[in-house]
Amino acid sequence: xxxxxxxxxxxxxxxxxxxxxxxxxxxxxxxxxxxxxxxxxxxxxxxxxxxxxxxxxxxxxxxxxxxxxxxxxxxxxxxxxxxxxxxxxxxxxxxxxxxxxxxxxxxxxxxxxxxxxxxxxxxxxxxxxxxxxxxxxxxxxxxxxxxxxxxxxxxxxxxxxxxxxxxxxxxxxxxxxxxxxxxxxxxxxxxxxxxxxxxxxxxxxxxxxxxxxxxxxxxxxxxxxxxxxxxxxxxxxxxxxxxxxxxxxxxxxxxxxxxxxxxxxxxxxxxxxxxxxxxxxxxxxxxxxxxxxxxxxxxxxxxxxxxxxxxxxxxxxxxxxxxxxxxxxxxxxxxxxxxxxxxxxxxxxxxxxxxxxxxxxxxxxxxxxxxxxxxxxxxxx
Amino acid sequence: xxxxxxxxxxxxxxxxxxxxxxxxxxxxxxxxxxxxxxxxxxxxxxxxxxxxxxxxxxxxxxxxxxxxxxxxxxxxxxxxxxxxxxxxxxxxxxxxxxxxxxxxxxxxxxxxxxxxxxxxxxxxxxxxxxxxxx
Numbered sequence: 001x002x003x004x005x006x007x008x009x010x011x012x013x014x015x016x017x018x019x020x021x022x023x024x025x026x027x028x029x030x031x032x033x034x035x036x037x038x039x040x041x042x043x044x045x046x047x048x049x050x051x052x053x054x055x056x057x058x059x060x061x062x063x064x065x066x067x068x069x070x071x072x073x074x075x076x077x078x079x080x081x082x083x084x085x086x087x088x089x090x091x092x093x094x095x096x097x098x099x100x101x102x103x104x105x106x107x108x109x110x111x112x113x114x115x116x117x118x119x120x121x122x123x124x125x126x127x128x129x130x131x132x133x134x135x136x137x138x139x140x141x142x143x144x145x146x147x148x149x150x151x152x153x154x155x156x157x158x159x160x161x162x163x164x165x166x167x168x169x170x171x172x173x174x175x176x177x178x179x180x181x182x183x184x185x186x187x188x189x190x191x192x193x194x195x196x197x198x199x200x201x202x203x204x205x206x207x208x209x210x211x212x213x214x215x216x217x218x219x220x221x222x223x224x225x226x227x228x229x230x231x232x233x234x235x236x237x238x239x240x241x242x243x244x245x246x247x248x249x250x251x252x253x254x255x256x257x258x259x260x261x262x263x264x265x266x267x268x269x270x271x272x273x274x275x276x277x278x279x280x281x282x283x284x285x286x287x288x289x290x291x292x293x294x295x296x297x298x299x300x301x302x303x304x305x306x307x308x309x310x311x312x313x314x315x316x317x318x319x320x321x322x323x324x325x326x327x328x329x330x331x332x333x334x335x336x337x338x339x340x341x342x343x344x345x346x347x348x349x350x351x352x353x354x355x356x357x358x359x360x361x362x363x364x365x366x367x368x369x370x371x372x373x374x375x376x377x378x379x380x381x
Numbered sequence: 382x383x384x385x386x387x388x389x390x391x392x393x394x395x396x397x398x399x400x401x402x403x404x405x406x407x408x409x410x411x412x413x414x415x416x417x418x419x420x421x422x423x424x425x426x427x428x429x430x431x432x433x434x435x436x437x438x439x440x441x442x443x444x445x446x447x448x449x450x451x452x453x454x455x456x457x458x459x460x461x462x463x464x465x466x467x468x469x470x471x472x473x474x475x476x477x478x479x480x481x482x483x484x485x486x487x488x489x490x491x492x493x494x495x496x497x498x499x500x501x502x503x504x505x506x507x508x509x510x511x512x513x514x515x
Contacts, residue, residue, distance in 0.1 A: 136446065191448055195444075245469075
């Protein structure tokens with residue numbers, strides 16, 4: 001397998017942008033990534049493009065707007081891990097020597113989708129969805145159970161949101177740009193007890209793009225190639241094998257596989273971007289990614305370790321809570337953000353001397369599985 | 382009278398004692414499944430036998446939703462109940478006035494069968510859990 005490098009990154013502004021369609025958002029991310037890689041559109045040999053809602057040949061409709069045509073374009077869907085799936089397709093084709101230069105794109109326009117201003121619906125015919133399961137309900141059940149098992153409090157969940165909104169204020173791409181207190185978070189409208197509105201990520205429009213090539217030619221395009229040390233995609237396991245709903249075994253196994261592939265461990269990480277669709281979730285993911293022991297997620301948060309300036313800053317971008325969550329874009333966006341950090345280009349939200357980072361995205365609620373899919377990448381400067 | 386249809390065939394029965402959930406068990410390795418599985422996901426055996434679950438389990442977690450779902454208007458409460466046979470079952474909770482604040486993880490819940498929602502002239506029935514009144 002060849003060593004693969006990230007050589008170009010691009011992102012649209014994130015927000016509620018109903019006047020800007022999927023093609024415009026996608027085009028902005030692709031054009032920015034091409035400029036970032038000092039690359040002509042004709043250098044791109046293949047693309048993997050992810051979109052969830054109302055998708056049909058999304059990649060072609062975006063790429064024709066930058067002069068890219070007549071090549072291999074694969075359109076993929078994998079719920080919130082769709083962007084991770086696009087990245088895997090590009091990374092593996094380059095690692096195996098099939099192609100040299102490829103682009104992964106994630107894009108979503110939630111405000112113009114059929115589910116605009118609604119909750120993300122369960123899959124049709126999903127038994128639990130029919131019986132009242134929703135995304136907030138799923139995470140509320142996990143949150144309640146974490147409180148019961150480990151004594152975690154609603155104030156601790158709220159502190160995740162306070163932290164990520166603080167980070168988001170330092171990020172010009174973030175949808176929210178506002179500080180909140182624990183009291184603000186807890187007194188916002190109840191969505192699904194114990195989760196309040198400001199513990200939920202907003203519905204968001206946006207796109208992100210990443211260009212990769214073999215490391216041995218990366219310096220033709222950039223002075224700061226970022227190595228993809230691990231790229232893992234894993235589908236969920238049966239929920240009946242899960243001993244505790246607050247700990248997703250598939251997420252844990254995907255992380256362990258990524259560490260093994262990279263030859264690194266959680267202690268080697270300088271920065272993490274992870275799936276925080278609901279504030280309590282970030283605490284569960286600390287435990288699954290091995291940032292702390294099982295059951296100690298709230299203590300890790302309390303210690304300040306995961307804030308900017310702490311030992312292992314998590315979601316310095318503001319995360320999904322503050323950035324917003326254009327579903328298929330988020331898996332690509334977290335890699336854009338980690339690459340920025342490792343290049344030292346994250347400005348006000350820069351993690352000092354960041355050399356190794358982990359990007360994580362997961363999604364898809366299916367009755368009977370612990371998760372739909374998990375995507376994890378480890379990048380090194 | 383409205384026609385009553387189950388939310389999913391073969392997931393429950395209404396007995397004289399009350400609602401009973403139908404699971405199945407692999408005759409080869411003993412793994413149990415709810416809802417029933419056509420094969421064993423552990424050992425891939427097709428030799429499965431139906432079993433009735435106990436009528437009472439323990440509340441594993443719960444949440445009250447203030448946003449609508451596919452079929453329910455808020456507020457409504459859902460939960461996961463741990464059955465003595467070892468599985469966790471998700472479903473709506475039937476809560477009397479004032480009972481919501483008294484829900485606790487670990488309390489006993491019993492299976493009931495009743496209307497979930499209506500579709501024109503049809504009533505869709507299914508399982509819910511309600512606190513055991515002691």
